Amino acid sequence: MGVNSGMLKVASSQDQLASVVGHEIAHVLARHANERASTKSATQMGLSILASTSGMQTPGGQQLMGVLGMGAEYGIILPFSRKHESEADVIGLELMARAGFDPRASIVLWENMQQASGGGQPPAWMSTHPSHGQRIDELDANMQRALAIYEQARQQGRTPNCPRP
Numbered sequence: 154m155g156v157n158s159g160m161l162k163v164a165s166s167q168d169q170l171a172s173v174v175g176h177e178i179a180h181v182l183a184r185h186a187n188e189r190a191s192t193k194s195a196t197q198m199g200l201s202i203l204a205s206t207s208g209m210q211t212p213g214g215q216q217l218m219g220v221l222g223m224g225a226e227y228g229i230i231l232p233f234s235r236k237h238e239s240e241a242d243v244i245g246l247e248l249m250a251r252a253g254f255d256p257r258a259s260i261v262l263w264e265n266m267q268q269a270s271g272g273g274q275p276p277a278w279m280s281t282h283p284s285h286g287q288r289i290d291e292l293d294a295n296m297q298r299a300l301a302i303y304e305q306a307r308q309q310g311r312t313p314n315c316p317r318p
């Protein structure tokens with residue numbers, strides 16, 4: 154729970170929170186993809202998880218917290234490698250865009266995260282997700298494609314509106 158409540162302080166919008174969820178799901182998916190599921194079906198699975206969070210109606214955001222809890226469980230295993238972080242960023246960006254969340258929020262989120270780790274107590278999540286200098290550059294490099302996916306999702310009626318927990 155420390156991880157979750159810490160995250161909620163750093164992520165100040167539903168789109169930023171979706172960045173975290175998408176990134177976490179991407180870590181899980183990338184691991185599963187290596188083991189047995191195809192990348193395509195793994196991506197579908199991630200999408201349905203994100204779609205269900207975007208349809209969330211319950212006050213307190215129980216479902217979303219559940220997803221974050223799942224992410225934390227996987228995320229705590231190891232500090233992710235540079236390569237894994239990069240993969241999770243790119244996959245997570247696409248997942249959130251396809252669910253109708255603004256992918257540009259991911260850059261704001263990581264900027265917030267860097268600030269949070271600079272002063273005071275960094276979120277526990279941060280220790281398993283080291284901040285890499287190239288991260289924001291890479292997100293930028295993939296943004297145009299993610300924005301196109303995002304626009305398409307919005308046109309298809311994916312306009313998530315999560316109440317603040």
Ligand SMILES: [Zn+2]
Binds near residue numbers: 176233238241281282
């Ligand atoms: Zn990560």
